[in-house]
Amino acid sequence: MKPALAVDEAARLIQPRDTVLCGFAAGQPVGLLDALGARADLEEVVLYTGLMIRPYALLQNPGVRVVSGFFGPIERAARSLGAPVEYLPADFHGLERLALRMKPRVVLAVTTPPDADGWLSFGVTAGASYRPFLEAARDPSRLALAEVNPRMPRIAGIEALGGNRVHISEVDAWVEHEDELIALPVAVPSPEDAKIARRVAELVEDGATLQFGIGAIPDETARLLATGTPGGFGIHTEMISDGVMALHRAGKVSNRKGLYDGVTVGTFALGTQALYAWLADNPVVRILPVSAVNDPVLHRQLRAFVSVNGALAVDLTGQVAADRIGDRQYSGVGGHESFVIGASEAAGGKSVVCLKSTAVVGGQQVSRIVPRLAAGSTVTTARHHVQLVVTEHGVVDLSVLGDRSRAHALIELAHPDHREELRAAIA
Numbered sequence: 284m285k286p287a288l289a290v291d292e293a294a295r296l297i298q299p300r301d302t303v304l305c306g307f308a309a310g311q312p313v314g315l316l317d318a319l320g321a322r323a324d325l326e327e328v329v330l331y332t333g334l335m336i337r338p339y340a341l342l343q344n345p346g347v348r349v350v351s352g353f354f355g356p357i358e359r360a361a362r363s364l365g366a367p368v369e370y371l372p373a374d375f376h377g378l379e380r381l382a383l384r385m386k387p388r389v390v391l392a393v394t395t396p397p398d399a400d401g402w403l404s405f406g407v408t409a410g411a412s413y414r415p416f417l418e419a420a421r422d423p424s425r426l427a428l429a430e431v432n433p434r435m436p437r438i439a440g441i442e443a444l445g446g447n448r449v450h451i452s453e454v455d456a457w458v459e460h461e462d463e464l465i466a467l468p469v470a471v472p473s474p475e476d477a478k479i480a481r482r483v484a485e486l487v488e489d490g491a492t493l494q495f496g497i498g499a500i501p502d503e504t505a506r507l508l509a510t511g512t513p514g515g516f517g518i519h520t521e522m523i524s525d526g527v528m529a530l531h532r533a534g535k536v537s538n539r540k541g542l543y544d545g546v547t548v549g550t551f552a553l554g555t556q557a558l559y560a561w562l563a564d565n566p567v568v569r570i571l572p573v574s575a576v577n578d579p580v581l582h583r584q585l586r587a588f589v590s591v592n593g594a595l596a597v598d599l600t601g602q603v604a605a606d607r608i609g610d611r612q613y614s615g616v617g618g619h620e621s622f623v624i625g626a627s628e629a630a631g632g633k634s635v636v637c638l639k640s641t642a643v644v645g646g647q648q649v650s651r652i653v654p655r656l657a658a659g660s661t662v663t664t665a666r667h668h669v670q671l672v673v674t675e676h677g678v679v680d681l682s683v684l685g686d687r688s689r690a691h692a693l694i695e696l697a698h699p700d701h702r703e704e705l706r707a708a709i710a
């Protein structure tokens with residue numbers, strides 16, 4: 284087995300002018316990224332990543348430009364301070380296609396230590412970077428660098444899709460860097476979140492296959508389902524969360540779902556340290572490349588598929604803004620549109636878009652049901668794909684409504700304080 288390199292030594296394999304790819308969130312090799320950011324000789328390194336988990340020094344390095352496929356608090360703050368951070372508009376499985384086409388010279392990954400046979404597991408993150416890493420490892424003109432973190436749980440994949448692993452003999456170099464995985468605090472639902480989650484849970488029937496997005500509403504929905512009457516669920520989700528763990532522990536998951544039967548699948552996991560401990564060597568969980576999870580073509584094979592995702596705003600035509608409002612990029616397209624399309628087209632499926640009816644902006648309450656999206660906002664999911672919309676005030680199925688009827692129905696989902704203003708906008 285080839286010996287590990289020092290982190291600084293491995294980071295020097297990246298050229299002053301280079302292209303680098305790494306995963307999102309817990310898939311980011313913090314040791315290598317910190318060492319890269321400390322270099323003074325960088326001229327033009329483009330780093331493709333997303334959902335950065337710490338304010339890396341490279342964000343202040345004039346020789347580094349970050350292209351993020353999904354903004355989080357770090358990207359938002361860095362951009363507001365003038366750092367060269369761009370958003371790459373693509374859905375999550377589209378980011379994998381782009382990476383395979385663009386072929387960045389260096390691909391980084393976080394893995395477990397090698398097992399007795401020399402296999403490194405990618406643990407909680409396959410996402411859009413797993414397949415590009417394997418491709419780079421097999422290309423003599425490129426570099427695949429692994430950062431071994433003993434705190435990364437070993438999670439199986441499906442052998443035909445690579446097994447969520449790589450043999451240590453295939454990587455160009457590896458380093459050791461121990462760091463606690465990024466953990467999300469347990470989301471505490473507001474009273475409005477709780478009302479929305481109850482409405483969503485009521486839409487879920489016995490035997491449904493479930494997908495949950497990130498946030499308090501999906502987590503509370505999963506908790507309600509874990510303690511409720513329906514069961515026999517399947518799990519096919521982009522992100523494996525603590526809510527998925529709760530459903531398993533409650534005995535609610537059978538995974539008879541029509542695709543990947545017998546196992547819960549996701550493309551990454553993000554949650555508490557308790558979730559990561561539960562995932563370690565779990566025989567009923569598989570982490571797969573994003574193209575094997577997010578593609579709507581796959582969703583049509585799933586039994587009674589229900590997707591639960593959020594939104595920042597919905598206009599009266601039914602257009603959903605879930606990643607950008609005005610001139611501010613909040614997050615990314617991710618799997619939003621993919622799962623809305625897939626669930627609505629699955630036999631017996633339901634796609635659910637959730638949002639609180641109001642937000643507080645500049646100390647004032649504003650409606651998140653709006654006549655038209657604010658100037659500069661972008662449409663994450665088009666109106667002709669949207670099915671169910673849920674606020675604390677009700678549920679409406681937009682897919683069966685004409686343009687005028689859906690506007691009136693959406694107004695009834697708005698906060699009562701804003702309904703007259705919305706009615707005046709369509710008068």
